[in-house]
Amino acid sequence: MSKRILITGGAGFIGSHLCERLLKEGNEVICIDNFFTGRKDNIIHLLNNPKFQLITHDIINPLSITVDEIYNFASPASPPHYQYDPIFTLKTNILGSINMLEIAKSFNSKIMQASTSEVYGDPLEHPQKESYRGNVNPIGPRACYDEGKRAAETLFFDYWRKFNIKIKVIRIFNTYGPRMREDDGRVVSNFIVQALKGEDITVYGDGTQTRSFCYISDLIEGIVKMMESPDDFRGPVNLGNPGEFKIIELAEMIIKMTNSKSRIVYKPLPEDDPKVRKPDITLAKTKLNWEPKVPLEEGLKETINYFKTKLFK
Ligand code: NAD
Ligand code: UDP
Numbered sequence: 001m002s003k004r005i006l007i008t009g010g011a012g013f014i015g016s017h018l019c020e021r022l023l024k025e026g027n028e029v030i031c032i033d034n035f036f037t038g039r040k041d042n043i044i045h046l047l048n049n050p051k052f053q054l055i056t057h058d059i060i061n062p063l064s065i066t067v068d069e070i071y072n073f074a075s076p077a078s079p080p081h082y083q084y085d086p087i088f089t090l091k092t093n094i095l096g097s098i099n100m101l102e103i104a105k106s107f108n109s110k111i112m113q114a115s116t117s118e119v120y121g122d123p124l125e126h127p128q129k130e131s132y133r134g135n136v137n138p139i140g141p142r143a144c145y146d147e148g149k150r151a152a153e154t155l156f157f158d159y160w161r162k163f164n165i166k167i168k169v170i171r172i173f174n175t176y177g178p179r180m181r182e183d184d185g186r187v188v189s190n191f192i193v194q195a196l197k198g199e200d201i202t203v204y205g206d207g208t209q210t211r212s213f214c215y216i217s218d219l220i221e222g223i224v225k226m227m228e229s230p231d232d233f234r235g236p237v238n239l240g241n242p243g244e245f246k247i248i249e250l251a252e253m254i255i256k257m258t259n260s261k262s263r264i265v266y267k268p269l270p271e272d273d274p275k276v277r278k279p280d281i282t283l284a285k286t287k288l289n290w291e292p293k294v295p296l297e298e299g300l301k302e303t304i305n306y307f308k309t310k311l312f313k
Helices: 013-023 080-082 085-105 144-164 185-199 217-228 248-257 281-290 296-312
Strands: 004-008 029-034 054-058 067-074 112-117 167-172 201-204 210-212 237-239 243-248 264-267
Touching: 004 013, 004 085, 013 029, 013 217, 067 085, 067 217, 080 085, 080 144, 085 112, 085 144, 112 144, 112 217, 144 167, 167 217, 185 201, 185 248, 185 296, 201 248, 210 248, 217 237, 217 281, 237 281, 243 248, 248 264, 248 296
Parallel strands: 004 029, 004 067, 029 054, 067 112, 112 167, 167 237, 201 264
Antiparallel strands: 210 243
């Protein structure tokens, strides 16, 4: 059955892929974005679709709209972007979540929160299970994002307990793919753009810190499965690829795959940068019958092709 769906942050990297997928399934999609990091370019091909509507709006401010489902994905997501205006990041995650939850409460909409592996902070448990409560520095430079996302999870669960609304909370681990910005600042886009331009590859710290990289199509599949899962499964559930790589390994892979002459240079490790990260996805496997399928090399190939077109055509 066709649904009326609201996607906040719909002009961003993940949001635009989600808009596309849900339109393809025959739904009506309303995309809300303030274009802080999102781009018209990401959704330009959807603008002529009569089932697609774009509303330029900042979710820090309330709005009222009747929808069946809400995907709350609006938030700056890369460290340079969320640290650029930390108060805005907190307001987006806290006031923005309240505004979206109020819509869900008024119109009985099912609502999903895009939470993050950052709620685990610099984890002392490895890999990270959903039961792990994390190791977050509440006064550090990453806190505006980490604590904002943690507060948003709290709000979702309190709205459920108090008003019995249908909530879904996903914790997304590092995801990459086409439509990331060239200047996004996250590691995959930075390294690919640097390698393609023949610039120095900036490894922060000694490069032994690890991350697990999930390709966008796998994540979208997990998101859709979570939204469709039974109402009594609220999460939080980890969505990510458990393959774990050192940042230096990623740099070497990208140099090789792009045939680049770039050199690796070492820059200071940002404060509170997590040393390890890898999702335990047992819960997603059991409850959603979901696991990622795209190996890192294959996903990187697609992403490199995207940036080649973007940079040189
Ligand atoms: P992105 O920066 O490409 O997208 C975020 C979108 O939200 C942008 O279009 C931006 O303009 C919009 N936005 C920001 N603040 C807003 C506001 N106040 N009102 C309206 N729109 C606003 O980042 P992304 O990687 O697509 O991330 C999407 C969501 O997924 C974010 O909530 C992020 O925290 C979460 N997430 C992403 C990852 C990842 O690896 N990509 C990992 C964990 C969580
Ligand atoms: N990183 C790096 N060089 C860059 C960008 C990031 O070495 O140009 C490192 C960063 O310090 C972190 C990892 O890559 O250890 C992932 O960073 P990203 O900003 O992509 O996401 P995070 O998982 O830290 O939110």
